[in-house]
Amino acid sequence: MRLSALLLCLATVPVVAHDVIPEYEKHAAQRLLADGPKETHGVESAIEIGSVPLDGELPGAEGKVLRARLLVLAPGAQIAVHEHQQRPGLAYVLEGELTEHRNDAGGPIRRGVGAVAFERTGVVHWWRNETNRPARALVVDVVDAVPR
Numbered sequence: 001m002r003l004s005a006l007l008l009c010l011a012t013v014p015v016v017a018h019d020v021i022p023e024y025e026k027h028a029a030q031r032l033l034a035d036g037p038k039e040t041h042g043v044e045s046a047i048e049i050g051s052v053p054l055d056g057e058l059p060g061a062e063g064k065v066l067r068a069r070l071l072v073l074a075p076g077a078q079i080a081v082h083e084h085q086q087r088p089g090l091a092y093v094l095e096g097e098l099t100e101h102r103n104d105a106g107g108p109i110r111r112g113v114g115a116v117a118f119e120r121t122g123v124v125h126w127w128r129n130e131t132n133r134p135a136r137a138l139v140v141d142v143v144d145a146v147p148r
Helices: 003-010 023-031
Strands: 041-053 064-083 089-095 098-102 109-111 116-119 124-128 135-144
Touching: 023 064, 109 116
Parallel strands: none
Antiparallel strands: 041 064, 064 124, 064 135, 089 116, 089 135, 098 109, 098 124
């Protein structure tokens, strides 16, 4: 199966907003009075492509997994402001354009096809699709094997 056909099939699975970011990270940003939307909406899908346990791979990584997901954001979609807490990762834009707002940048960052955003502990940010076309991103992060 071609990659484009696989991505199209994966994009048809509905997603619940709380599946996109951990609730504790959203609440942490709200405690900091971080600027940005408090709710996530318009995420058409968040499909886990796969993961690999990190037990035995890196010192101190027991109980963690390296996870890859495909996110599809409809026009006008947003991902709520959240603070990364020991959840390093990256977001790679595959299609469309997303605007990222983050605490370590001087203003909004427009990320188009091929752009990557690196995320680490202390990054407070949020995303919005400000275009009239869907956007797709590959998101890879390190998470607890059993969610908190």
